[in-house]
Amino acid sequence: MRIVSIFLATLVLIFSLSACQIVNEEELATIREEGYQQGKESAERDSASALSAQYDAGHEEGYQAGYQKGREDGLKEAAQKAKADKAKEESKPQSKTSTAASSSGNSTTTSQGTQTATVYVTDTGSKYHRYGCRYLRESCHARTLSQAKGQGYTACSVCNPPA
Structure with a gap:
């Protein structure tokens, strides 16, 4: 079994080496430049996507915080108004x-x-x-x-x- 796996690995290595092409320095520089550009574009897309995700998360967090503060302020205001109305009602003379x-x-x-x-x-x-x-x-x-x-x-x- 071990011999078979070694034999198969050798065959794969031979076929992969035969598929390799030898390139000169100019072609290699062009390939490197294309790879660099593709990597840069990919990084920019990932960065923009990450910024968009951060923006969305920040927007949602801010919205929730603002909603909660507004709700609390509204409840406080309503309680103060009710308290003032009650005090006003109690201060009226009754006959x-x-x-x-x-x-x-x-x-x-x-x-x-x-x-x-x-x-x-x-x-x-x-x-x-x-x-x-x-x-x-x-x-x-x-x-x-x-x-x-x-x-x-x-x-x-x-x-x-x-x-």
Whole structure:
């Protein structure tokens, strides 16, 4: 078996040597120059490909970092806004009148001891009403309580608006 493999190796060597051509110095220099150029072009392609891969990786990394920072900043801003809204809501003065009026659709606020409420009047009536009163079907005009009283309107006995 060993002799057969040696014999085959010898045959391969003989055929490969017979295929070799002898070249002069000019041809050898040309072959070397062509090989150098091909190697250089290959290296440039590999370098450009590597740069492109690095760019793509850097782009993705930057995108993810920017996305994450933007998301965190957005969540922080939303939390701060919610906190500020809650603090603003808690700092508003609450009164029984304003709670009752806001649940019925009227806005009532207390300011330096005077009370203002939104009431509604009709085109033809002499009474002022709460929003949603059955007598407001034909027309409905908003007024402050003091304006309605100043214009001679009196409270409706059905919906019992603020007096």
